[in-house]
Amino acid sequence: MGERKGQNKYYPPDYDPKKGGLNKFRGTHALRERARKIHMGIIIIRFEMPYNIWCDGCKNHIGMGVRYNAEKTKVGMYFSTPIYKFRMKCHLCDNHFEIQTDPGNLDYTILSGARRQENRWDPLQNEQVVPETKEVQKRLFDDAMYKLEHQAKDVKAASDAKPVLQKLVERNQSVWDDSYEANCRLRAEFRQQKQEIKGQQELDRQLLAKSSLDIALLPESKQDREMAALMKLQTKTALEREAEQRLDLLIRPALPGATTTTFGGTKRQKALNSQLQLQDLGIKRKSKEVGKPPVVSLVGDYASSSSSTCSDEDNSPD
Known part of the structure; x- marks a missing residue:
């Protein structure tokens, strides 16, 4: 659709190319209503909630992923990365809450109007790969002994994780190594099951026709076979x-008193x-x-x- 919009622009008869593009000629912004506060350094964006929060106004829970029309404002810099603040209104009440980016911790910080639902944990406890901090990187560059100890820890962690990774690789190879062969085996199993079901349905149909019945037969169970065997033993010819x-x-006796x-x-x-x-x-x-x-x-x-x-x-x- 983007390339079609460029081709379908309407230029009125009184358009003057010396004034610039169509937006300048009409005195409008390219973002239309989203840029109504552009003179204040505010732009309207579609913001998605990064985590679960509790609204301080209505005390309701707002889940991660809920989207709002938020006012985006640049409030500072973290080295060369800008820090933005987002202000939005709760969809359940008249309360407003503000959230700000935190580039140093790769996270978002709530400034006012809400509180975060704590679901955080230490990534090291889950054996996750965590990027090194600025302090650790600086110490690795300056301290040779610390660098050697850090490398020894990395080698030990890799040796501990190697068996688990090998098991995962072998499992993936056994399951998904040959997708065509796996698909053929699966289709063969489905075909065999379909033939068994058709054979059982034919036997049921013959039994119902022989007995002149019009009922649904349930599948035979182990208990049914045991009961049939007991009844066969108890019956006499x-x-x-x-x-x-x-x-x-x-x-x-022939006589009554005999x-x-x-x-x-x-x-x-x-x-x-x-x-x-x-x-x-x-x-x-x-x-x-x-x-x-x-x-x-x-x-x-x-x-x-x-x-x-x-x-x-x-x-x-x-």
Whole structure:
């Protein structure tokens, strides 16, 4: 935009080049309203708060980075560096505060109207690189022994910081040495995760279609697998339940007043158990061959077992 402004200047018909530029011809300043106090040595600038402060007027906190229209004034010199003072109005009240530059300490100083929020610390405690002061520089130039001691301290500090710096360099090399390779690995991981998610979604869709459900399935967890394993162990097949029912019917006494001992005792129970096991094996074999559900006759089994039991009771000694 700067080059366009120079080309789009309007020169009125009564313009006289002998009077100078357009600003002198019109009797205005190039900074317009910002230079309304230029005759007093004051110029209006956009000032940004260098640190957190507390306003003395409204006692509110003003954060670092808040911008104000400040009056800039030159108040002195620090060697060849000018010292400026900035006066601005608080945006929350009618209080004005003044801040001045401090080139000697590379900082800003509050003159009036506010107080600084103390967040300062000694940079040497954080192992920061601090520039040497004028006194130290002068002593290094004049005192050879002090210069030698200072160099020894610098060498020791460099040797102490070398392992940490080496670790940082190795980490940066391992992570960002080959950005293309790192990008390829990352994209390959994303591709694999996307395929796994698509496969799981397909399995969920098939399960919902098979069960005629319209619900959102949650991801499987370790607790779900453990509960399913316990339920599978506790459940029994139809053949096992049928075998247990047959055993209960066979062991049950025929007469109401009879007992298990009079009906056959332990010997008969063992025979029934072995007979049921043989029948189960035959049923499973037939079901595998024919492919049809087995048909079990309790009457025939009961008659054959009762006849064998009666013969055993007749031959057994009293």
